Amino acid sequence: MGYKFRDEVKNLLTRNGREYHDEEYYFKILENLRGTVNGWGGWSTLRDRYFLADFLQLVNLEFALSGIKTPKITEIGVFRGGTSLMFLTIIENAVLHAIDNWSAGPFEDYKTLKHAFLHDMSCFLDRVIFHDGDSQEIGKTWKEEINLLYIDGCHDYEAAKADIENFVPHVTQGGFILIDDFWMDGVKKAIDETDIMKFDIIKKPSDEKDGNGTTLEKLLVLRKRGGK
Numbered sequence: 001m002g003y004k005f006r007d008e009v010k011n012l013l014t015r016n017g018r019e020y021h022d023e024e025y026y027f028k029i030l031e032n033l034r035g036t037v038n039g040w041g042g043w044s045t046l047r048d049r050y051f052l053a054d055f056l057q058l059v060n061l062e063f064a065l066s067g068i069k070t071p072k073i074t075e076i077g078v079f080r081g082g083t084s085l086m087f088l089t090i091i092e093n094a095v096l097h098a099i100d101n102w103s104a105g106p107f108e109d110y111k112t113l114k115h116a117f118l119h120d121m122s123c124f125l126d127r128v129i130f131h132d133g134d135s136q137e138i139g140k141t142w143k144e145e146i147n148l149l150y151i152d153g154c155h156d157y158e159a160a161k162a163d164i165e166n167f168v169p170h171v172t173q174g175g176f177i178l179i180d181d182f183w184m185d186g187v188k189k190a191i192d193e194t195d196i197m198k199f200d201i202i203k204k205p206s207d208e209k210d211g212n213g214t215t216l217e218k219l220l221v222l223r224k225r226g227g228k
C-alpha cells in the first residue's frame with residue numbers, strides 16, 4: 001500500500017506543478033535540521049517513516065487544496081520531536097499542539113526530555129504550542145480543532161482509550177487520525193472498543209516482521225469521514 005501510495009503522491013505533486021522529492025531528500029533535510037543529533041531520535045519504524053514522508057506530502061496538498069491555511073496538528077507523545085519535526089517540515093504553515101508529560105529524564109546530555117525536544121526543534125518553536133502534563137487529564141478539557149491527530153503517548157489500554165475518546169471528536173471532517181503502536185495489546189484493545197475503524201482506513205499496518213522478529217509496521221492511518 002505504501003509504495004502504490006508513493007506514485008499517487010508523485011502524480012498529485014506533478015499535477016500541481018510542484019517538484020517531487022523522494023525520501024532521501026527528506027532524510028537529508030531532517031538530518032541537517034537535527035544538527036548535532038545522530039539518527040532519528042524517534043520511535044517509528046523505518047518503513048513507517050518512509051510512508052509518512054510520502055503521506056504527509058499528500059496531506060500537505062490536501063490541506064492547501066481545501067483552503068486550510070494553518071493546519072492544526074495535535075501530537076500526543078512527542079518525545080524528542082522525531083515525528084514532530086516531520087510534521088512541521090512537510091506540512092506548510094502547520095501549528096503543532098505538543099502534548100507530553102516529559103516523564104523520561106535526565107535524558108542523554110539534557111536535564112530533561114523537554115530540553116532535548118527544545119534543542120532538536122529549535123528552528124520550529126514558533127509553531128509549537130506546549131501542553132505539558134498527562135494526556136488523559138489534558139484531554140478532558142480539550143477544545144482545539146484538530147486537522148491531523150497523532151496518538152503516540154502512553155500505550156496502556158486505559159490511556160490509549162482515553163486519548164482516542166477525548167481527542168478524536170475534535171478531529172475535523174476530512175481530518176486525519178494516526179495511531180502508532182497498533183500491535184500493542186493495550187492499543188489494539190482500545191482501538192477495537194472505540195469503534196474508530198468505522199472511519200476510512202488509509203493504512204492498516206501489516207504484521208510482517210524482520211529476521212530478528214521486529215515489527216516492520218505499526219502505524220494505523222485513518223481519515224475521518226462520516227460518523228461523529
Ligand SMILES: C[S@@+](CC[C@H](N)C(=O)[O-])C[C@H]1O[C@@H](n2cnc3c(N)ncnc32)[C@H](O)[C@@H]1O
Pocket residue numbers: 041042043044076077078079080081082083084099100101102103104113133134135136152153154155159
Ligand atoms: C513513543 S514516545 C513518542 C515518540 C514520538 N511521537 C516520535 O515518534 O518521535 C512516547 C511519548 O509519550 C510521552 N508520554 C507517555 N505517557 C504519557 C502521558 N500519560 N501523557 C502525556 N505524555 C505521555 C512520553 O514522555 C514520550 O515522550
